[in-house]
Amino acid sequence: MRRIIVFNSLSLDGVMQAPGRPDEDRRGGFEHGGWALPYSDPAMGKAAGESMATAGGLLFGRRTYEDFYKVWPNRTDNPFTEVLNNTQKYVASTTLKEPLPWRNSTLLKGDAAHAVAELKKGAGKDLVILGSGDLIRSLLPHNLIDQFVLLIHPLVLGSGQHLFPEGGPAIPLRLIDSRSTSTGVVIATYQP
Numbered sequence: 001m002r003r004i005i006v007f008n009s010l011s012l013d014g015v016m017q018a019p020g021r022p023d024e025d026r027r028g029g030f031e032h033g034g035w036a037l038p039y040s041d042p043a044m045g046k047a048a049g050e051s052m053a054t055a056g057g058l059l060f061g062r063r064t065y066e067d068f069y070k071v072w073p074n075r076t077d078n079p080f081t082e083v084l085n086n087t088q089k090y091v092a093s094t095t096l097k098e099p100l101p102w103r104n105s106t107l108l109k110g111d112a113a114h115a116v117a118e119l120k121k122g123a124g125k126d127l128v129i130l131g132s133g134d135l136i137r138s139l140l141p142h143n144l145i146d147q148f149v150l151l152i153h154p155l156v157l158g159s160g161q162h163l164f165p166e167g168g169p170a171i172p173l174r175l176i177d178s179r180s181t182s183t184g185v186v187i188a189t190y191q192p
Contacts, residue, residue, distance in 0.1 A: 003126045003146035004059070004116065006136055007051045008163060009036045010152050015160035016133055019153075024067060025161075032157050039153050043181040051149060052083050056125025059116065062093035064131035069102045090119060090127070092135050113142045120144065133161050141169050147191050148173065154184040 009019040018024035019036035026033065060068065068084065075081045089105040092112035100107055108115035116139055119127060129136055129145075139145055150163075164171075173190035180186050 002056065002120050002122055002124050004120060004129065004139070004144055005051070005054075005126050005147040005149060006129045006145055006163075007048070007149045008129075008131065008136075008151070010150050010163055011035065011155050011157045011160075012152060013156045013158065014162040014164060015157045016131070016163045017160035021071075025063070027161070028159070030160050032160060035155065035157060036151070036153055039181070039183040039185050041182045041185075043179070043187070044151060044185060047149070047151065047187050048080070051128055052080070052087075054126050055087060055128040057088040057090055057119075057127045058084075059119075059127050059129045059132065059135065060089060060091050061112075061132035061135035062091065062096055063134070065089065065091045065093070065096075065100075065102070065105070068130070073102060090115075092116070092132075092138075112138050113144060116144050117142065133163060136163065137165050137168065140164075140171065143192065145192065147176075147189065149187065149189050152186045152188060154186075 008016050010016050017030050018033035022033040024033045072081055072084045085103060090108055091100060091105060092108045096107055098107050112135060171192055173192055175188060176191055177189040178186060
């Protein structure tokens with residue numbers, strides 16, 4: 001059985017919206033895009049590399065898939081492009097149609113939680129969710145997430161989309177690993 005692993009950056013107050021670029025996601029008037037960039041360091045790159053090394057596939061919601069496709073396939077200034085291009089990508093969307101534009105991409109059919117539960121039953125390496133807050137929040141009530149690798153940044157944003165929704169299910173977590181980076185980011189790994 002495969003595991004589902006969430007790998008995401010968060011502010012100290014739990015915001016996950018638009019960590020990478022100012023124009024990444026302005027929903028709700030969000031003006032703090034790119035907030036994670038000043039905290040990047042080699043330890044964070046190593047954590048991302050370790051996560052990708054165990055991935056047999058990536059799970060995306062539509063918005064994150066389209067954003068990644070807009071940015072990553074043609075970048076040549078980093079070690080991640082080749083991995084992202086060559087890794088199997090599964091996309092939960094009710095509006096996208098096949099064929100999907102990014103190679104090695106498969107559209108999940110029907111209810112996202114049901115489709116992900118079916119993927120979990122298969123043999124193979126872990127499936128990693130990057131970004132994709134709506135997808136994560138849809139999986140939480142079904143106990144489909146096996147691990148959270150959270151890069152918790154030392155800043156409070158005060159607004160934005162949160163990883164864990166208000167009024168969502170209670171999820172007791174157990175810390176299985178933690179380390180800090182030179183910029184004060186805590187990389188915490190939790191399992192339900």
